[in-house]
Amino acid sequence: MDLKDHQTFRVAACDLNGRMRGKRVPGDYADKLDTGVVRMPLSALNVDIFGADIDGSPLVFESGDADGLLRPTGRGPVPLPWLERDQPLVPMSMYHEDGRPFDGDPRHALVAVLDRYRAHGWHVVAATELEFTLVQDQGDTLSVVQDPHSGRPIERPDVLSMTDMDAFDPFLTALYDGCEAMGIPAQTATSESGIGQFEVTLNHQDALRAADDTWLFKALVIGLARNSGFSATFMAKPFAEDAGNGMHIHFSVLDATGGNVFDDGSDTGNDTLRQAIAGCLAGMAGATLIFAPHANSYDRLVPDAHAPTCICWGYDNRTAAVRVPGGAPAARRIEHRVAGGDTNPYLTFAVVMGSALAGIEDAMTPPPPIEGSAYDQDFPQLAPDWDSAIALFEIDPMMARVLPTELIRNMVLTKRQELREMAARPDAEHWKTYLETV
Numbered sequence: 001m002d003l004k005d006h007q008t009f010r011v012a013a014c015d016l017n018g019r020m021r022g023k024r025v026p027g028d029y030a031d032k033l034d035t036g037v038v039r040m041p042l043s044a045l046n047v048d049i050f051g052a053d054i055d056g057s058p059l060v061f062e063s064g065d066a067d068g069l070l071r072p073t074g075r076g077p078v079p080l081p082w083l084e085r086d087q088p089l090v091p092m093s094m095y096h097e098d099g100r101p102f103d104g105d106p107r108h109a110l111v112a113v114l115d116r117y118r119a120h121g122w123h124v125v126a127a128t129e130l131e132f133t134l135v136q137d138q139g140d141t142l143s144v145v146q147d148p149h150s151g152r153p154i155e156r157p158d159v160l161s162m163t164d165m166d167a168f169d170p171f172l173t174a175l176y177d178g179c180e181a182m183g184i185p186a187q188t189a190t191s192e193s194g195i196g197q198f199e200v201t202l203n204h205q206d207a208l209r210a211a212d213d214t215w216l217f218k219a220l221v222i223g224l225a226r227n228s229g230f231s232a233t234f235m236a237k238p239f240a241e242d243a244g245n246g247m248h249i250h251f252s253v254l255d256a257t258g259g260n261v262f263d264d265g266s267d268t269g270n271d272t273l274r275q276a277i278a279g280c281l282a283g284m285a286g287a288t289l290i291f292a293p294h295a296n297s298y299d300r301l302v303p304d305a306h307a308p309t310c311i312c313w314g315y316d317n318r319t320a321a322v323r324v325p326g327g328a329p330a331a332r333r334i335e336h337r338v339a340g341g342d343t344n345p346y347l348t349f350a351v352v353m354g355s356a357l358a359g360i361e362d363a364m365t366p367p368p369p370i371e372g373s374a375y376d377q378d379f380p381q382l383a384p385d386w387d388s389a390i391a392l393f394e395i396d397p398m399m400a401r402v403l404p405t406e407l408i409r410n411m412v413l414t415k416r417q418e419l420r421e422m423a424a425r426p427d428a429e430h431w432k433t434y435l436e437t438v
Contacts, residue, residue: 082223194243244300245341279359286396354402
């Protein structure tokens with residue numbers, strides 16, 4: 001794709017909430033993107049969910065609201081199939097004037113974690129399973145999506161229903177076409193356990209590319225839904241009595257020969273696998289804010305609702321927070337099931353994979369794997385609410401080990417401001433803030 005053939009194109013980086021922040025620029029910028037021709041305030045990656053500056057942030061008035069430089073991530077330009085006019089997007093990352101990566105950029109946080117794996121001679125491959133819900137949102141009402149053929153609201157969930165797949169086939173077909181155009185490796189799509197809920201699995205690939213594609217996929221789903229006459233949301237819990245939306249991460253670690261470092265030929269995996277699991281568990285409570293970053297997120301994290309609430313692990317057990325799926329030993333991997341669909345994929349990848357590496361480096365030992373339902377057993381818990389999650393994230397030693405100090409500070413300031421703002425709004429109105437912003 002030659003950007004110079006376009007009158008304009010877009011450039012954008014990812015803020016702490018996973019939202020795109022950037023500019024529309026003329027086509028003649030194409031050859032100058034590496035030079036830092038696109039400047040943007042550093043504070044733009046540290047605004048709240050409403051897009052407002054953070055009160056008391058050192059990135060704003062204290063520093064004169066200084067600019068950073070946007071440079072391409074290397075992902076290359078991608079089309080935006082939901083737009084009427086062809087207008088590509090170039091994903092960017094933020095840097096300081098002197099060329100240093102800006103520590104408040106979530107993508108840089110993941111790059112730093114993956115660099116630590118590379119220092120061991122390892123490479124991380126990952127995949128995501130993303131759930132989203134199709135809804136109607138006319139005026140002041142959020143309601144279940146209508147069947148496109150009958151025009152009547154869908155009345156019930158229908159797990160793995162081919163009928164629901166048929167009803168929304170034009171949207172799903174456009175979604176697959178969009179993924180192909182954007183270079184996103186979409187695999188299976190299923191009708192899930194919520195009304196109007198679907199899950200799409202993205203294929204295993206380099207972990208940084210997987211995070212990039214997850215970020216782009218969320219924008220694609222939301223944009224295409226609007227074109228189809230309804231809305232799509234990754235809110236953790238769109239409807240109180242219905243299923244929530246999760247984002248499960250699968251990952252494994254390869255050595256220099258391409259061998260899986262979790263594989264010892266057995267069905268249970270080796271000590272390295274268990275050490276990585278122990279690290280994931282050790283970092284889980286402190287990372288609750290990353291897995292559940294919004295007021296609505298905590299409506300999903302309730303017992304007996306297919307979302308993990310306990311810090312535990314097991315083999316092929318979907319009630320556990322960390323699951324080791326079955327399959328051939330050479331494909332042994334970890335599935336981390338805690339994050340909601342409303343999370344920032346770069347930060348979620350960073351804390352999951354950073355905690356796992358800490359577990360390996362420290363030779364941590366996990367508790368025994370669970371059997372049966374985790375909901376019926378006594379295990380340590382995630383942070384119980386948004387306020388507690390913010391406080392724990394700020395002081396947690398594992399988060400300090402995994403994430404830059406500046407990013408932790410920025411995240412805490414952001415979430416405390418959002419906590420105040422959302423507390424002033426009726427719970428029943430929260431969907432208006434989160435519907436398409438998460």
